[in-house]
Amino acid sequence: MSALFNIALGVAIIAAVAWSFRFIGQKVTGNAARFRDMSFGVAFGYVLGLVVLLWLVWAYLQSISSDQATANKFFFLGVAIKAFILFSILAWLFRLLGRNVGTAGTRKMFRNIPLTASFGILVIIFYAVLAIFAGAIAPYGQDEIISGVAANIIPGGDPALGGDPAFPLGTDQIGRDILSRLIFGAQNTVGIAFATTLLAFFIGGSLGFLAAVVGGWLDQVLSRGVDVLMAIPSLIFALLLMTIASVWSAELGIPLTFFMVLIIAVIDSTRVFRLARAVGQNIVVMDYIEAAKLRGEGMGYLVFKEILPNATAPLLAEFGLRFCFVFLTIAALSFLGVGIQPPLADWGTMVRDLASFINFAQFAPLAATAPLLAAGAIALLTVAVNFVVDWMLHKSSGLKE
Amino acid sequence: MTDTLLNIRGLKLEGRSDETWNPIINGVDLTLARGEVLGLIGESGAGKSTLGLAAMGFTRDGVRISNGSVEFDGIDLLTASAAVKRGLLGKRIAYVAQSAAASFNPAHRLIDQHVEGPVQHGVMARADSELDGMELYEKLRLPDPESIGFRYPHQVSGGQLQRAMTAMAMACRPDLIIFDEPTTALDVTTQIEVLASIRDIVEQFNTAAIYITHDLAVVAQMADRIKVLLKGDEVETADTRTMLSAPTQEYTKSLWAVRSFERPLKAPVVASAVPVVSVANVDAAYGKAKVLHDVSFDMHEGRTVAVVGESGSGKSTTARCITGLLPPTAGTISFGGEAMPADYRKRSKDQLRQVQMIYQMADTALNPRMSIGEIIARPVQFYLGLTGKEKRARVDALLDQIEMEPSEYYNRLPSELSGGQKQRIGIARALAAEPKFIICDEVTSALDQLVAEGILRLLAKLQDRLGLTYMFITHDLATVRAIADEVVVMKDGRVVEAGPKAEMFKPPHHPYTDLLLSSVPEMDPDWLTNLLQERGVDNIGDAAADKM
Numbered sequence: 001m002s003a004l005f006n007i008a009l010g011v012a013i014i015a016a017v018a019w020s021f022r023f024i025g026q027k028v029t030g031n032a033a034r035f036r037d038m039s040f041g042v043a044f045g046y047v048l049g050l051v052v053l054l055w056l057v058w059a060y061l062q063s064i065s066s067d068q069a070t071a072n073k074f075f076f077l078g079v080a081i082k083a084f085i086l087f088s089i090l091a092w093l094f095r096l097l098g099r100n101v102g103t104a105g106t107r108k109m110f111r112n113i114p115l116t117a118s119f120g121i122l123v124i125i126f127y128a129v130l131a132i133f134a135g136a137i138a139p140y141g142q143d144e145i146i147s148g149v150a151a152n153i154i155p156g157g158d159p160a161l162g163g164d165p166a167f168p169l170g171t172d173q174i175g176r177d178i179l180s181r182l183i184f185g186a187q188n189t190v191g192i193a194f195a196t197t198l199l200a201f202f203i204g205g206s207l208g209f210l211a212a213v214v215g216g217w218l219d220q221v222l223s224r225g226v227d228v229l230m231a232i233p234s235l236i237f238a239l240l241l242m243t244i245a246s247v248w249s250a251e252l253g254i255p256l257t258f259f260m261v262l263i264i265a266v267i268d269s270t271r272v273f274r275l276a277r278a279v280g281q282n283i284v285v286m287d288y289i290e291a292a293k294l295r296g297e298g299m300g301y302l303v304f305k306e307i308l309p310n311a312t313a314p315l316l317a318e319f320g321l322r323f324c325f326v327f328l329t330i331a332a333l334s335f336l337g338v339g340i341q342p343p344l345a346d347w348g349t350m351v352r353d354l355a356s357f358i359n360f361a362q363f364a365p366l367a368a369t370a371p372l373l374a375a376g377a378i379a380l381l382t383v384a385v386n387f388v389v390d391w392m393l394h395k396s397s398g399l400k401e
Numbered sequence: 402m403t404d405t406l407l408n409i410r411g412l413k414l415e416g417r418s419d420e421t422w423n424p425i426i427n428g429v430d431l432t433l434a435r436g437e438v439l440g441l442i443g444e445s446g447a448g449k450s451t452l453g454l455a456a457m458g459f460t461r462d463g464v465r466i467s468n469g470s471v472e473f474d475g476i477d478l479l480t481a482s483a484a485v486k487r488g489l490l491g492k493r494i495a496y497v498a499q500s501a502a503a504s505f506n507p508a509h510r511l512i513d514q515h516v517e518g519p520v521q522h523g524v525m526a527r528a529d530s531e532l533d534g535m536e537l538y539e540k541l542r543l544p545d546p547e548s549i550g551f552r553y554p555h556q557v558s559g560g561q562l563q564r565a566m567t568a569m570a571m572a573c574r575p576d577l578i579i580f581d582e583p584t585t586a587l588d589v590t591t592q593i594e595v596l597a598s599i600r601d602i603v604e605q606f607n608t609a610a611i612y613i614t615h616d617l618a619v620v621a622q623m624a625d626r627i628k629v630l631l632k633g634d635e636v637e638t639a640d641t642r643t644m645l646s647a648p649t650q651e652y653t654k655s656l657w658a659v660r661s662f663e664r665p666l667k668a669p670v671v672a673s674a675v676p677v678v679s680v681a682n683v684d685a686a687y688g689k690a691k692v693l694h695d696v697s698f699d700m701h702e703g704r705t706v707a708v709v710g711e712s713g714s715g716k717s718t719t720a721r722c723i724t725g726l727l728p729p730t731a732g733t734i735s736f737g738g739e740a741m742p743a744d745y746r747k748r749s750k751d752q753l754r755q756v757q758m759i760y761q762m763a764d765t766a767l768n769p770r771m772s773i774g775e776i777i778a779r780p781v782q783f784y785l786g787l788t789g790k791e792k793r794a795r796v797d798a799l800l801d802q803i804e805m806e807p808s809e810y811y812n813r814l815p816s817e818l819s820g821g822q823k824q825r826i827g828i829a830r831a832l833a834a835e836p837k838f839i840i841c842d843e844v845t846s847a848l849d850q851l852v853a854e855g856i857l858r859l860l861a862k863l864q865d866r867l868g869l870t871y872m873f874i875t876h877d878l879a880t881v882r883a884i885a886d887e888v889v890v891m892k893d894g895r896v897v898e899a900g901p902k903a904e905m906f907k908p909p910h911h912p913y914t915d916l917l918l919s920s921v922p923e924m925d926p927d928w929l930t931n932l933l934q935e936r937g938v939d940n941i942g943d944a945a946a947d948k949m
Contacts, residue, residue, distance in 0.1 A: 037483035287766040291830070294724055294745055295783060296753045309770035 014051060018043040056081060075365035091119035113391065120387035127186050127381055134187040140177040142184035143343035151175040155373065156366045163366070170370055173353055178370065181345035182377055188340055189347050190381070193327035196261045197268070200326065201319060204269030208276025209303045209311075212284050223277070226270045234267050235332060242338040256341060264329055268322055275318050279311045313392070320389035324382045331378055350374035406576055406609050407433040407456060412469035414451055414460065414633075425451050425464065426633040435576065436607040440624030440641070442614060442656075444849040445820070447630040449613045453579045456611060457494050458486055474576065492522040495570035499582040501562040505554040512550030515569045524573050537568040540605070541598040560591035564598050571602060578603070578610045584619060588711040588876055589920040596622055596922075597933055615849055617656060618922030621645055622929040629653050641926050655851065657924070662854050662883045664861055666903060670701045675738045677702050677838050677870040678723060678756075683732035685722050692718050693729070693894045700838070700887075703864065705871040707885035707902075709878065709917065715894035716874045720840045723872070724756055736838070754784045757831035761843035763823035767815040773800075773826055774811040780833040799829045803859065821852035828859065832867075840872045845880055857884050878921045882906070890914050 063078025098110030333339030334348030458478030538546035676699035725745030845853035
């Protein structure tokens, strides 16, 4: 009851402050348009935002307080705030770099880029570098059980807290270096996700455009087939198919990963098909398509020369989103044990292996960090890709105006 | 009548593009007395709509008012608070947009949208406002004024929707209404009804209005005074009659002179000549709905056959039958005396090459991702098999033919061209196939009059030089007068009347031809009044129907 009362009191105080903020603003600025036309909701929003900001500052101070118990409670929030500030600065510096280096085209792009998109591009480049040069960057092998080193070294590298400076991110339950496995995980998880998404787009995109151009019974057959596939919950369906495929892969000697790419690509291509068909249908009604048809052009020319160039913006945006979903599906399958197989490093598997450490979060946050590192790597890439996709969507819709 | 309602002084607007502010309107003055109708005319891009919106103290996104003042009945709209403006807009200042179909919310009934303004502004209770709406519908001569308000926007025709929107603007009895091209999207016969309704109701309630249009003949009927804009500058302002009879500026004179283009008559066709394209007893249907009934006419070499009729009359469907996009259910299309396969997919490459098409909307007719060079080069390569330097030379020659500089335009994208230039590219693409026969589907109706005239002159020149045959689909009889040799009038999927132009424009006509002819606005400011008197003022629609 008292919690409810406290919330109500808090809202009432914010409302009162918001009203006086607007009133004083009107008086001080001599009724300037900014304050005169400000609705109460906007004023409330300003004050609420300020309150949240103040609370974050307070929480950050708590997380670096000398009292260990209080500091532990706010540990992850403190890390998040530090990371946010660090990433903002990095994104800003990266944009500054982009504005001054490169061709006229890239410079122009960086002039209008929002900070979020600049952050996204930076993270994607970072991941790409890690994935491509994983072998050269990682200090240990992905499946290397380092002899003479204890298992479950806590991240942080502080011997007093159970860490080891030689393994800044600690070791896992059988003594493998987590940093190395994270780096190799970028190669495995991201690489496979990328290949899968490309395949999904090839299948879904070409069939979708074909359905849009030809129409009629072909469109019906393809669309209803896709409807059937979409009606089955995708993760369950993937699990089922993976279970079947694991038998085949043993019989045929083909790696299970190959089947996984195929299965996820087919399941995800249904979503791409729907988009490609919808976008294609909008383009097909254009007079220039009619002109090309009347000229006697073949299907290949219609799809690849006339339709595809006009569909790139929505397809690229979908590519980014789809990539995230595929990537999460792979991580989820690996987490459930049917995805990328050990000893290959994979972020989903890494989360699962160390998941029980999350129980220590409240009193030993550093120990709980171990599984969260892989989860954080997944989250960071997903957020980064989405930022870039948002920006591209915004750009493409702006061009249409 | 002398006291000023709207007073705009030195208004400057700027629009943002490529990260700089570029002027759109450079210091225009405008005064409007109570009950006065001011016509605002100019080509597209002249800043008419921007000025119209600025008169309400409003700008579109990316546009800002950089200087000047807008005073409405003593209130400065540019510095007024949002609350004051909310009280004015919709209540004392109303706006009628060009496309009523896009401006009504398709999910609500007309009357529900009508009463929103009066109820929100506290002018009337909902029930009173509904009754008042019905009264307005009656005044605007909408059929079934009692019940039409309970329909959804898609259940009434375009002309009716435009009148319903005018009624909605009238709901609070505003002092000022801004009409932004309210009849541009309508057929001539429908346009008359809307024009007459608007004129009556504005007169009746002594409402001041700004009437924005690019059609001079329309503005001559509606406005007391006319202001001509060119690229954000005022050219001249004068009383309608003075302006029509004695324009002082060169630009205004050129606008007035547009309709003077007319081609010399050609010798009649030799009776034995084989027509280039012959449409014989063609029936066609969309699904089960039959849209063409026994359509027959011939088109001879070097002639322009204008096919006229309002929307839904089957003009474009006939064109689709000729191109083979819509195979006729009965009848034949023959080319040079030989019957062609009905479906375009069954036609040979050479047969496809002989029939080319130019589209109404140049925006959708050119692939936005291809350069001008690629667009024109494709048929050159596809039909004539030219590549490399030969192809480039041919494209350059075609660009020369449509009077565009090859070196300047070869690498541009369609979005970097004006409307008229895009239409020229459409012509060049058709010419690239070296056809005998070109279908021009409303090619000038989306263009300003000066630009449209340029296109018509170009088409005429190309016909004389290359001996082309045109099928010219249009609903604009002024265009027919300018370019046609023969005329085919269509209505409800039937050919109503056909013959040489000279005969068609001479009475006696088929009643429908007569209705079409008399509905074309003329530059005489008394034209609408006289026409309505002739047809009987109270029932224009019925009068038209009686004449059928």
